[in-house]
Amino acid sequence: MTEVFVKVGFLALAALNGAIIFTIMDVKGASWMQRRPGPLHVGLRGFIFPLAEILKFVQKEDIIPTEVDRPVFKWAPAYVMVSCVALFAVVPMSPTLVVADLELGVFFALAISSLGTIGVLTAGWSSANKYSLMGGLRAAGQLIAYELPLILAVVGVVIQAETMSLVGIVEKQIEWGVPFVVGGQIVGFLIFMVAATAEMMRVPFDMPIGESELTMGFMTEYSGIRFLIFYISEYMNMFILCAIASTLFLGGYHVPLLPTEWVNFYGPVVLLTKTAILGFILVAVRWSQPRFREDQLQNLAWKILIPASLINILVTAIMKVGF
Amino acid sequence: MEIYEVVTYFTLLLLLFSAARVVTTSNVIHAAISLVFTLALTATLFLLLSTQFVALVLVLVYIGAVIVLFLFGVMITRAPLGKNAELDNDKNKLIGATISGAIFLLFSYILINGFDGEIVITSGSSTELLGEILLSRFVFPFEIVSFVLLAALIGGITLARKDEALVDEDQI
Numbered sequence: 367m368t369e370v371f372v373k374v375g376f377l378a379l380a381a382l383n384g385a386i387i388f389t390i391m392d393v394k395g396a397s398w399m400q401r402r403p404g405p406l407h408v409g410l411r412g413f414i415f416p417l418a419e420i421l422k423f424v425q426k427e428d429i430i431p432t433e434v435d436r437p438v439f440k441w442a443p444a445y446v447m448v449s450c451v452a453l454f455a456v457v458p459m460s461p462t463l464v465v466a467d468l469e470l471g472v473f474f475a476l477a478i479s480s481l482g483t484i485g486v487l488t489a490g491w492s493s494a495n496k497y498s499l500m501g502g503l504r505a506a507g508q509l510i511a512y513e514l515p516l517i518l519a520v521v522g523v524v525i526q527a528e529t530m531s532l533v534g535i536v537e538k539q540i541e542w543g544v545p546f547v548v549g550g551q552i553v554g555f556l557i558f559m560v561a562a563t564a565e566m567m568r569v570p571f572d573m574p575i576g577e578s579e580l581t582m583g584f585m586t587e588y589s590g591i592r593f594l595i596f597y598i599s600e601y602m603n604m605f606i607l608c609a610i611a612s613t614l615f616l617g618g619y620h621v622p623l624l625p626t627e628w629v630n631f632y633g634p635v636v637l638l639t640k641t642a643i644l645g646f647i648l649v650a651v652r653w654s655q656p657r658f659r660e661d662q663l664q665n666l667a668w669k670i671l672i673p674a675s676l677i678n679i680l681v682t683a684i685m686k687v688g689f
Numbered sequence: 690m691e692i693y694e695v696v697t698y699f700t701l702l703l704l705l706f707s708a709a710r711v712v713t714t715s716n717v718i719h720a721a722i723s724l725v726f727t728l729a730l731t732a733t734l735f736l737l738l739s740t741q742f743v744a745l746v747l748v749l750v751y752i753g754a755v756i757v758l759f760l761f762g763v764m765i766t767r768a769p770l771g772k773n774a775e776l777d778n779d780k781n782k783l784i785g786a787t788i789s790g791a792i793f794l795l796f797s798y799i800l801i802n803g804f805d806g807e808i809v810i811t812s813g814s815s816t817e818l819l820g821e822i823l824l825s826r827f828v829f830p831f832e833i834v835s836f837v838l839l840a841a842l843i844g845g846i847t848l849a850r851k852d853e854a855l856v857d858e859d860q861i
Binding site (some may be wrong): 433435438468469470473474476477478480481483484487488490491492494499502503506507509510513 | 716719722725741748749754756758761764765770
C-alpha cells in the first residue's frame with residue numbers, strides 16, 4: 367500500500383514540476399524572442415514568476431455563472447488534469463524509475479490521452495456561452511483529427527521495437543546503438559511532434575482558445591483555481607508529450623557512448639534534457655509562428671499527416687520483414 | 690474478505706449506479722458523462738481480471754472515440770442546456786425493459802453454460818495469446834469484420850455527402 371502512495375506522490379510531483387519548468391521556459395522564451403523584459407528581470411531574474419502566477423490564481427474568486435450546468439462545469443477541469451497526470455505513469459526515467467512498466471505502455475498512453483477531450487468538450491458545453499461552445503467544438507474536432515496521426519506515427523516505432531512497453535522500446539534503442547529517429551523513424555518523429563503540438567492546443571494549433579476570435583475558447587467562463595487547472599494541464603501535457611516523444615524516438619534515458627551500467631544515475635538527467643530540448647523547440651515555434659485557419663488545420667491532419675503516417679507504417683513493415 | 694474482492698464489489702456497485710443514471714437522467718450530456726463513468730468502471734473490472742488489452746480498448750475506442758463523437762454530435766446540432774423533455778419517453782418503457790431483460794438472461798445463460806460455473810485461470814500474457822488467436826484461428830472472421838467496417842465507412846460517407854458538395858469542394 368505504501369508503494370502505491372509513493373508512486374502516486376512521485377507522479378504528481380514530477381508532472382507538476384515539469385509543468386512549472388515548462389511554464390518558466392515558455393515565458394522566458396517569450397521575453398527573449400519578443401523583447402518582453404518582465405520575465406527576465408522581475409524577482410530572482412524572473413524565476414519566481416510561476417509562483418506569483420499560482421498564488422494569484424489561488425487567491426482569485428472562483429466565479430461560477432448562474433446559467434451554467436454546475437456539476438459538469440465544476441468537474442470538467444478534473445478530467446483534463448487526470449488524463450495528463452495518468453499519462454506520465456508509463457514514462458520511464460530510468461529502467462527502474464518508472465511508475466508502471468506496462469506491457470501495453472504505448473497503448474495505455476494513447477488511450478489515456480484521449481480522456482482529456484471529454485473534459486474540454488464538457489467545459490465548452492456546460493459554460494452556457496457561445497464562445498465556449500465554439501471553442502469546445504473546435505477543440506474536439508482538432509483532438510479527434512490529430513489523435514489518428516499521433517497513434518499511427520507510434521505504430522512505426524512499435525513495429526521496429528517489437529514491443530509496446532516503453533522500457534522495452536528504450537532497451538531496443540540501446541541494443542541498436544542509435545535512437546529510432548536516426549534509425550529510420552524520422553518521418554514518424556516529425557508526424558508525432560506536429561500531431562502532439564496540435565494535441566497540446568499550442569500555437570500554431572490554438573484555434574480552440576484563439577484569443578482574438580473566441581476570447582479564451584472553452585476556458586472563457588473559468589476563473590480562479592479551475593482556470594489554473596486548465597492552464598497547468600496545458601503545460602503538463604506539453605511536458606509529458608515531449609517526454610514520451612523523447613522516449614519513443616530519441617532513445618529515452620540513454621544516449622549512445624555512455625556506459626549502460628550507470629544508466630540508473632544519469633537516466634533521469636538525460637531524459638529531462640531531451641524533453642527540455644523538444645520543449646524549447648515548441649516554445650520557439652509558439653513565439654514565432656502565426657495561427658492556422660480552421661480548414662487548413664483539418665486539411666493538414668486528414669490530407670497530409672494521416673496518409674504520410676500510413677506510408678510510414680507500410681515502409682517500416684516492409685523494411686522489418688525484408689531486412 | 691481480501692482487498693481485491695472489496696474493490697471488485699465496490700466497483701460493481703458503482704457500475705450499477707452509473708448505468709442506472711445513464712437511462713434515468715433527462716439530460717443528454719449528463720447521460721453521456723454517466724456513460725463515460727460506466728465504461729471506465731467496466732474497464733476497471735477488466736483490469737482487475739488482468740485483461741489489460743480489453744480494458745484499454747474500452748477506454749480508447751468507447752470513451753475516446755465513441756462518446757467524444759456522441760458529445761460532438763449533440764453539441765454541433767442543438768447543444769441543449771438543462772432538461773430535455775423528449776428523453777422522458779414513457780411509451781417505450783415496456784419494450785426497453787423486455788429487450789434489456791432478454792439480453793441479460795441470454796448473456797447469463799451463455800456465461801454460466803459456457804464455463805459450467807467454473808473459474809478459468811490462465812497464466813502468462815493475455816494480450817499475446819489474444820493476438821496469436823486472432824491472427825491464426827480467427828483470421829477469417831477478423832478480416833471479414835474489418836471489411837464490414839470499411840463498407841460501413843464508405844456507406845456513411847456516401848449518405849452524408851451530396852454530389853454538389855463533391856463538386857464545390859475546392860471553393861470553401
